[in-house]
Amino acid sequence: MMSEWPLLSLLIWLPMLGAVLVAALGERSPKLVRPLALGIALAVFALSLSLYAGFDTTTAAMQFQEKAVWIGAFNIHYHLGIDGLSLPLILLTTLIGGLIIVAGWRIEDRPHLYLASFLLLQGLMVGVFSALDALLFYVFFEAMLVPMFLIIGIWGGPNRIYATVKFFLFTFFGSVFMLVALLWLYLQSGSFAVADLHQLPIALDAQILVFLAFLIAFAVKVPMWPVHTWLPDAHVEAPTGGSVVLAAVMLKIGGYGLVRFALPITPDAAAALDWLVIGLSLVAIAYIGFVALAQSDMKKLIAYSSISHMGFVTLGLFLAFAIARNTGDVAGAGLGISGGMVQMVSHGFISGAMFLAVGVLYDRVHSREISSYGGVANTMPWFAMFAVLFFMANSGLPGTSGFVGEFMVILAAFQASFWFAFVAATSLLLGAAYSLWLVKRVFYGEVASSAVAGLKDLTGREWALMVILAAFVLGVGVWPFPLIEVMEVSVAELVEHIMQSKLP
Amino acid sequence: MTLAELQLALPEIFLLAAACGILLADLFIPTERRGLTHMLAVVALVFTAILTLRLMMAPGEVAYAFSDTFVRDRFSDVLKVFSYLILAGAFVYAKHYLRQFDLFKGEFYTLSLFALLGVMVLMSSASLITLYLGLELLALSTYALVALDRESRLGSEAAMKYFILGSLASGLMLYGMSLLYGATGSLQLAGISAALGGGAGDSMLLTFGLVFIVIGVAFKLGAVPFHMWVPDVYHGAPLPIALFVSSVPKLAGLALAIRLLDNGLGGLHADWQGMLVVIAGLSLILGNVVAIAQTNIKRMLAYSTISHMGFMLLGILAGTPEGYAAAMFYAIAYAIMSAGAFAVLILVSADGREADQLDDFKGLARRNPWHAFLMMMILFSLAGIPVFLGFFAKWQVIAATIAAGFTWLAVLGVLTAVIGAFYYLRVVKLMYFDEPESDRPLTAPVDFRAVLTVNGVAMLALGIFSGGLISLCLSAFVG
Numbered sequence A: 001m002m003s004e005w006p007l008l009s010l011l012i013w014l015p016m017l018g019a020v021l022v023a024a025l026g027e028r029s030p031k032l033v034r035p036l037a038l039g040i041a042l043a044v045f046a047l048s049l050s051l052y053a054g055f056d057t058t059t060a061a062m063q064f065q066e067k068a069v070w071i072g073a074f075n076i077h078y079h080l081g082i083d084g085l086s087l088p089l090i091l092l093t094t095l096i097g098g099l100i101i102v103a104g105w106r107i108e109d110r111p112h113l114y115l116a117s118f119l120l121l122q123g124l125m126v127g128v129f130s131a132l133d134a135l136l137f138y139v140f141f142e143a144m145l146v147p148m149f150l151i152i153g154i155w156g157g158p159n160r161i162y163a164t165v166k167f168f169l170f171t172f173f174g175s176v177f178m179l180v181a182l183l184w185l186y187l188q189s190g191s192f193a194v195a196d197l198h199q200l201p202i203a204l205d206a207q208i209l210v211f212l213a214f215l216i217a218f219a220v221k222v223p224m225w226p227v228h229t230w231l232p233d234a235h236v237e238a239p240t241g242g243s244v245v246l247a248a249v250m251l252k253i254g255g256y257g258l259v260r261f262a263l264p265i266t267p268d269a270a271a272a273l274d275w276l277v278i279g280l281s282l283v284a285i286a287y288i289g290f291v292a293l294a295q296s297d298m299k300k301l302i303a304y305s306s307i308s309h310m311g312f313v314t315l316g317l318f319l320a321f322a323i324a325r326n327t328g329d330v331a332g333a334g335l336g337i338s339g340g341m342v343q344m345v346s347h348g349f350i351s352g353a354m355f356l357a358v359g360v361l362y363d364r365v366h367s368r369e370i371s372s373y374g375g376v377a378n379t380m381p382w383f384a385m386f387a388v389l390f391f392m393a394n395s396g397l398p399g400t401s402g403f404v405g406e407f408m409v410i411l412a413a414f415q416a417s418f419w420f421a422f423v424a425a426t427s428l429l430l431g432a433a434y435s436l437w438l439v440k441r442v443f444y445g446e447v448a449s450s451a452v453a454g455l456k457d458l459t460g461r462e463w464a465l466m467v468i469l470a471a472f473v474l475g476v477g478v479w480p481f482p483l484i485e486v487m488e489v490s491v492a493e494l495v496e497h498i499m500q501s502k503l504p
Numbered sequence B: 001m002t003l004a005e006l007q008l009a010l011p012e013i014f015l016l017a018a019a020c021g022i023l024l025a026d027l028f029i030p031t032e033r034r035g036l037t038h039m040l041a042v043v044a045l046v047f048t049a050i051l052t053l054r055l056m057m058a059p060g061e062v063a064y065a066f067s068d069t070f071v072r073d074r075f076s077d078v079l080k081v082f083s084y085l086i087l088a089g090a091f092v093y094a095k096h097y098l099r100q101f102d103l104f105k106g107e108f109y110t111l112s113l114f115a116l117l118g119v120m121v122l123m124s125s126a127s128l129i130t131l132y133l134g135l136e137l138l139a140l141s142t143y144a145l146v147a148l149d150r151e152s153r154l155g156s157e158a159a160m161k162y163f164i165l166g167s168l169a170s171g172l173m174l175y176g177m178s179l180l181y182g183a184t185g186s187l188q189l190a191g192i193s194a195a196l197g198g199g200a201g202d203s204m205l206l207t208f209g210l211v212f213i214v215i216g217v218a219f220k221l222g223a224v225p226f227h228m229w230v231p232d233v234y235h236g237a238p239l240p241i242a243l244f245v246s247s248v249p250k251l252a253g254l255a256l257a258i259r260l261l262d263n264g265l266g267g268l269h270a271d272w273q274g275m276l277v278v279i280a281g282l283s284l285i286l287g288n289v290v291a292i293a294q295t296n297i298k299r300m301l302a303y304s305t306i307s308h309m310g311f312m313l314l315g316i317l318a319g320t321p322e323g324y325a326a327a328m329f330y331a332i333a334y335a336i337m338s339a340g341a342f343a344v345l346i347l348v349s350a351d352g353r354e355a356d357q358l359d360d361f362k363g364l365a366r367r368n369p370w371h372a373f374l375m376m377m378i379l380f381s382l383a384g385i386p387v388f389l390g391f392f393a394k395w396q397v398i399a400a401t402i403a404a405g406f407t408w409l410a411v412l413g414v415l416t417a418v419i420g421a422f423y424y425l426r427v428v429k430l431m432y433f434d435e436p437e438s439d440r441p442l443t444a445p446v447d448f449r450a451v452l453t454v455n456g457v458a459m460l461a462l463g464i465f466s467g468g469l470i471s472l473c474l475s476a477f478v479g
Helices: A007-026 A030-053 A087-103 A111-130 A134-143 A145-155 A160-189 A194-199 A204-221 A230-237 A240-265 A267-272 A274-293 A298-317 A320-327 A331-365 A381-394 A401-416 A418-443 A460-478 A481-498 B003-008 B010-027 B035-054 B074-100 B106-123 B128-146 B153-184 B189-197 B203-221 B229-236 B239-246 B248-264 B266-292 B297-318 B321-348 B369-383 B389-403 B407-433 B446-464 B466-475
Strands: A063-071 A076-082 B062-065 B070-073
Touching: A007 A030, A007 A063, A007 A076, A007 A087, A007 A111, A030 A087, A030 A111, A063 B466, A076 A111, A076 A134, A087 A111, A087 A240, A087 A331, A087 A460, A087 A481, A111 A134, A111 A145, A111 A240, A134 A145, A134 A160, A134 A194, A134 A240, A134 B389, A145 A160, A145 A240, A145 B407, A160 A194, A160 A204, A160 A230, A160 B389, A160 B407, A194 A240, A204 A240, A204 A267, A204 A274, A230 A240, A230 A298, A240 A267, A240 A298, A240 A331, A240 A481, A267 A274, A267 A481, A274 A298, A274 A320, A274 A418, A298 A331, A298 A401, A298 A418, A320 A331, A320 A401, A320 A481, A331 A381, A331 A401, A331 A460, A331 A481, A381 A401, A381 A418, A381 A460, A401 A418, A401 A460, B003 B010, B003 B062, B003 B070, B010 B035, B010 B106, B035 B074, B035 B106, B070 B074, B074 B106, B074 B239, B074 B248, B074 B321, B074 B446, B074 B466, B106 B128, B106 B239, B106 B248, B128 B153, B128 B189, B128 B239, B128 B248, B153 B189, B153 B203, B153 B229, B189 B248, B189 B266, B203 B248, B203 B266, B203 B297, B229 B239, B229 B297, B239 B248, B239 B297, B239 B321, B248 B266, B248 B297, B248 B321, B266 B297, B266 B407, B297 B321, B297 B389, B297 B407, B321 B369, B321 B389, B321 B446, B321 B466, B369 B389, B369 B407, B369 B446, B389 B407, B389 B446, B389 B466, B446 B466
Parallel strands: none
Antiparallel strands: A063 A076, B062 B070
8 A cells, every 4th residue: 555655755855845844943943843853754764664665675677666757848757766776775864864863962053954954965865866867866966965065064063164165066076077978868868767878878988988977976975085085074074963974875875876877877888997996996995994094083084984995885886897707607796786785784874873973972072082082981881882883893893784795795806806805805904903993092991081081871862873773783784684685686687787788 | 010010019119118108207206205116117017028928929930020120939028028027026126225225216217127128129139230229228228227326436437348348349249240231131130041041142251240240249248258347347336237237138148149140140050159169168167267266246246147158158059949948048047046146135235335245144044044045045056056946057058068069068067167166155155154243134125025035936946847947948949
């Protein structure tokens, strides 16, 4: 019965309408907005669960489709639908959307605008993951910049203006190339429908240009080395909620874009240039891992760790061609893509959890410097338990979600080339080094200062956040089957598609 | 001259009579009841709109009058209706400013209406003479409007510069027209087009004529390298006049370009396309880069206009119906956005000083959240961020440029849009991220606030539901 409902539209427009309501009510009844925003976020999460319940894991076809003419003159449709690649990310979005409302409970400066921005952002992100019309995708993709720009700029740290303008211009710069590519594709095919673009034959030199345009747009978003420099700035300056949503969901849009657009629309160019993406990914994994080791600011460390871990995602996504060349096993080539997708979801939980953990400390001590802490486990034992779990998961501890994705990608990398796997595996070492070193310096040892000595353990609100995220981190780690099952068929279909040449 | 022909020109005839009537009536209206002149002017616009809509041309329908010198088609009618709408909005915005700055004079209304008449004649011109007539009526009225504040030295200087440079451009254009006439033997745009199609004409004469025509068009649009007057005029003119100059005449500039370059010189498309590529490219780069260096927001908007005219030219140079429709959409969208931006400037102005410094916008979101929000939507729209109106204007001209085979120019266009985003974001930053320097609440009459609200919300509404406006613009070119 639920499938009769326009579920995806509800997931997009309910939070956006909620944002308008929250912003409008905020001036008059500030007491009301927090429960209202939370209620909307919970309703959206509940709806997204029914999406999961009604999802058919046996088909790669788009499900829950909605289609209406948007701009008839240019054959543009309001076309939504999801497959196994988008569903996990939508669930991640709605879950994180609820958590950041709770995390932002104590914001005092214009809370109604803060909450409205996050609700707006949430609706737009679901739109990005479910749009099946390229122009609609672009509109959601770009519109996301506006609320995020305001979130970092209004509620951010001391250097927030530099950070938010840099964030905005980097992403905008990348995405305009995608716009030109999409318009070119439209002029070739007469349609903005993603399905039509997947089938469009394109000559190799044109494919390479289109592929590079997509790569610039999504590489900035992921972010890949060397266009990653906006991320540490944005993360450090953003309020906790902003960092969480940025790391947990927005970075995934880059990976999702590669899977939805770059790979299937330009498979030949992707095969020809996979060395480029793999090379950049390996640089990100190894080099940025070292950079993370050198950080003294906790948020910056997590930001660099995010870049390094997202390197696994891009590595996994582009291993398929090399595997197929080496082993001739087309079906097995999907392992890297599956691993990349799992890594995205897992990193969504872990990075979100780590930023929330730093937020817990920052709310109490107002410092992000590692050197301000030491011995936190003595005064906040429960918090330390959760935080250590999240940082261990970040270093890829078996039994946590961080292990599954990395393991799959490294396994796939072995099939492609020993050296790919070798460099990628350094991340296990480096990840453990910077994560555990941070844990040692912040949580263990003697109580370092009077500020740490006066710390109070988690409040009920923080407990709820930590428990939920810990449950997901451990759940996916111990039993990843439901997650892999959802995406399995879609990944297989994607691999089959990208292995066929689209040259005319 | 038959009654049917007069019928076609009824909106123009009515507006002429109304403007003269208002000029006379204003003499008998005492200063303290000047609001009556305002009312009369708005009513005149409403009736002109009704007269236009009554005989609205269907797509593909064309009617000529007065020995084929005057034309009405879908293109002219749609543009005219938007001109009325925007001018009516401008009147409401202007009233608040003129009251505050002690400039509430009847001349503003009569001159604006005469300028509108020029715009309308220009839009409906089917011959070089009519076109020049409309152009000069618009230009002369605008020169006088820029100098509306007689006490202002900046204003007089701007008007003088505008007048001299504008006359020069008109002279060049007139010279180009005479060369065209010499080469083709016709003043009618259709006649010129037919002569070109028949292969007639001395190519040397035609090329010279074309160059002068393109210069004239570029000057009227304020495109590089004929843009020098734009920043000075925007800076020197009182805010409502700058608002006017940046909105309705842009629609006229579009009509001028389409009538001359397409209706008349369509046969020379290959020749003028190359010129427009250079002009558009330079406008995009110079407008966006120099705007970054401005601290005066009026000058910043002036350079932003230059870049936007570059975008509009991208649509025209494609030379396809889709391209023209995209340029038309761009011109209409820009006129609405620009009117809104200047209206917020008027709103922030107070105590006899125009809010023309960037710092005047500090902390606006705290002083007046709603109007700051409207301004933010206008700025994001100008920057071309989805889902606002400006984005839908931009992607259409970019698509037309790619279709015409100028992918590199399209890439240049979007890159300059990224540069442009920086200075729009700076204003958003001032409004939202900085603390206010004064806590004086912003006040404006209810009609001003209502029109501004409609104007700002239109950024969002016309963006999300852009399909209607896109079809409307296409219907002007695809019969």
